[in-house]
Amino acid sequence: xxxxxxxxxxxxxxxxxxxxxxxxxxxxxxxxxxxxxxxxxxxxxxxxxxxxxxxxxxxxxxxxxxxxxxxxxxxxxxxxxxxxxxxxxxxxxxxxxxxxxxxxxxxxxxxxxxxxxxxxxxxxxxxxxxxxxxxxxxxxxxxxxxxxxxxxxxxxxxxxxxxxxxxxxxxxxxxxxxxxxxxxxxxxxxxxxxxxxxxxxxxxxxxxxxxxxxxxxxxxxxxxxxxxxxxxxxxxxxxxxx
Amino acid sequence: xxxxxxxxxxxxxxxxxxxxxxxxxxxxxxxxxxxxxxxxxxxxxxxxxxxxxxxxxxxxxxxxxxxxxxxxxxxxxxxxxxxxxxxxxxxxxxxxxxxxxxxxxxxxxxxxxxxxxxxxxxxxxxxxxxxxxxxxxxxxxxxxxxxxxxxxxxxxxxxxxxxxxxxxxxxxxxxxxxxxxxxxxxxxxxxxxxxxxxxxxxxxxxxxxxxxxxxxxxxxxxxxxxxxxxxxxxxxxxxxxxxxxxxxxxxxxxxxxxxxxxxxxxxxxxxxxxxxxxxxxxxxxxxxxxxxxxxxxxxxx
Numbered sequence: 001x002x003x004x005x006x007x008x009x010x011x012x013x014x015x016x017x018x019x020x021x022x023x024x025x026x027x028x029x030x031x032x033x034x035x036x037x038x039x040x041x042x043x044x045x046x047x048x049x050x051x052x053x054x055x056x057x058x059x060x061x062x063x064x065x066x067x068x069x070x071x072x073x074x075x076x077x078x079x080x081x082x083x084x085x086x087x088x089x090x091x092x093x094x095x096x097x098x099x100x101x102x103x104x105x106x107x108x109x110x111x112x113x114x115x116x117x118x119x120x121x122x123x124x125x126x127x128x129x130x131x132x133x134x135x136x137x138x139x140x141x142x143x144x145x146x147x148x149x150x151x152x153x154x155x156x157x158x159x160x161x162x163x164x165x166x167x168x169x170x171x172x173x174x175x176x177x178x179x180x181x182x183x184x185x186x187x188x189x190x191x192x193x194x195x196x197x198x199x200x201x202x203x204x205x206x207x208x209x210x211x212x213x214x215x216x217x218x219x220x221x222x223x224x225x226x227x228x229x230x231x232x233x234x235x236x237x238x239x240x241x242x
Numbered sequence: 243x244x245x246x247x248x249x250x251x252x253x254x255x256x257x258x259x260x261x262x263x264x265x266x267x268x269x270x271x272x273x274x275x276x277x278x279x280x281x282x283x284x285x286x287x288x289x290x291x292x293x294x295x296x297x298x299x300x301x302x303x304x305x306x307x308x309x310x311x312x313x314x315x316x317x318x319x320x321x322x323x324x325x326x327x328x329x330x331x332x333x334x335x336x337x338x339x340x341x342x343x344x345x346x347x348x349x350x351x352x353x354x355x356x357x358x359x360x361x362x363x364x365x366x367x368x369x370x371x372x373x374x375x376x377x378x379x380x381x382x383x384x385x386x387x388x389x390x391x392x393x394x395x396x397x398x399x400x401x402x403x404x405x406x407x408x409x410x411x412x413x414x415x416x417x418x419x420x421x422x423x424x425x426x427x428x429x430x431x432x433x434x435x436x437x438x439x440x441x442x443x444x445x446x447x448x449x450x451x452x453x454x455x456x457x458x459x460x461x462x463x464x465x466x467x468x469x470x471x472x473x474x475x476x477x478x479x480x481x482x483x484x485x486x487x488x489x490x491x492x493x494x495x496x497x498x499x500x501x502x503x504x505x506x507x508x509x510x511x512x513x514x515x516x517x518x519x520x521x522x523x524x525x526x527x528x529x530x531x532x533x534x535x536x537x538x539x540x541x542x543x
Contacts, residue, residue, distance in 0.1 A: 075452040078449070091443060107453060108457070150451075154452075
């Protein structure tokens with residue numbers, strides 16, 4: 001669950017990134033955040049991830065009231081979400097397997113569990129044959145799927161995708177959103193920031209439009225279609241409740 | 243609380259990172275070895291100068307003249323009391339007959355004869371050398387106050403000068419060592435900062451997925467420790483080689499100027515190099531990482 005209550009964010013430079021933003025995204029929703037450059041999308045994500053704090057107002061994410069979060073609690077809060085970046089941000093000196101396993105290792109998961117879950121998530125994203133390859137040996141689409149695998153492997157309650165289709169071709173863009181939609185079908189909340197209106201229009205998800213720091217439109221949550229099965233591996237990785 | 247397998251993983255990561263970033267690690271080791279060598283040589287210069295002053299001290303003695311009415315037992319008792327004093331390094335007894343024989347050689351033969359036996363005007367004497375000339379005045383006061391002691395003869399100016407010079411050498415030597423260690427830390431922090439900068443993406447991803455500061459810092463600390471240990475070992479090997487060569491090639495006829503043998507200083511040097519290298523390596527890593535652990539947004543800074 002994500003909630004913004006009268007949130008303002010003004011940077012030290014004096015620029016008003018967000019003004020009086022009020023928003024509620026329920027658990028299990030899929031929402032697109034759209035807007036042009038400078039609309040406040042990046043600030044919006046930074047506030048959700050607690051990389052920034054609001055100038056005023058309250059942000060609540062996955063039951064954490066972020067204004068009351070102590071510095072030492074931030075890592076534990078961040079474990080409730082996975083993030084997918086536009087520029088993939090994979091470690092080029094690590095194999096695909098290690099890149100995905102890395103996010104489990106750094107939170108101290110046992111080796112057996114890491115092995116089992118990394119293989120499952122690689123299979124889910126059709127990367128099982130690439131586990132020993134290095135990121136620079138993969139196409140952009142494949143690299144983004146590795147990024148998605150890394151975000152998914154800790155079974156987060158929330159996936160934040162920050163322009164994940166910015167560096168891939170249109171077909172792969174569609175496939176990535178399709179994958180995110182299928183992950184969402186299993187109960188994971190998905191928040192995807194994009195400026196590709198055409199792509200957004202291909203899917204029946206909630207669309208929140210930001211402009212100059214304000215929410216100018218919000219379609220609200222659509223009526224959900226029947227569940228699409230992602231296969232057995234999704235059950236292994238999918239929703240938070242598992 | 244970190245579990246054993248976490249620690250194992252982090253130590254392995256630290257070693258792996260050191261190997262993967264071996265060029266930067268090598269640069270750090272090189273810088274640290276140079277700094278340790280400079281510090282080590284400063285220490286050896288200090289030890290040698292100190293040793294030279296110590297030798298000079300031992301040449302600086304006081305002559306303790308006893309009252310002429312002392313019995314043989316009294317003379318022995320005073321000698322024992324002198325030997326028991328804390329700051330006394332050695333005590334040599336010089337009977338009045340030996341005194342006359344030693345210093346009366348310059349007298350004419352008939353004059354000498356007139357001073358022999360009961361007519362000998364010289365006192366029984368103890369020649370006393372001190373361990374620390376900084377305590378010269380206290381020792382002098384204590385000896386002068388002993389019953390049976392008539393007078394104490396000494397060269398106060400030499401004692402004062404030697405003490406002052408030694409104090410200056412200690413302060414200068416200590417300051418040089420502290421300054422060199424601080425410079426080492428500064429250089430190593432900046433060298434490690436480059437390593438950390440190269441790996442800011444890893445740090446950012448670790449933070450993104452919820453790694454704690456301790457978990458992020460640990461492999462870097464292991465890396466700093468490894469660099470420090472290697473630099474300490476290499477530095478020690480080099481200084482041992484260079485100093486031994488120096489001792490072998492510079493033999494002075496004057497024993498006052500003899501260089502301290504390496505065998506006398508190997509232990510403090512080994513401990514100093516390994517502990518100093520490790521400490522500087524660890525501190526360098528921790529200080530270098532500070533900025534990236536505090537920084538919450540982005541990784542491109």
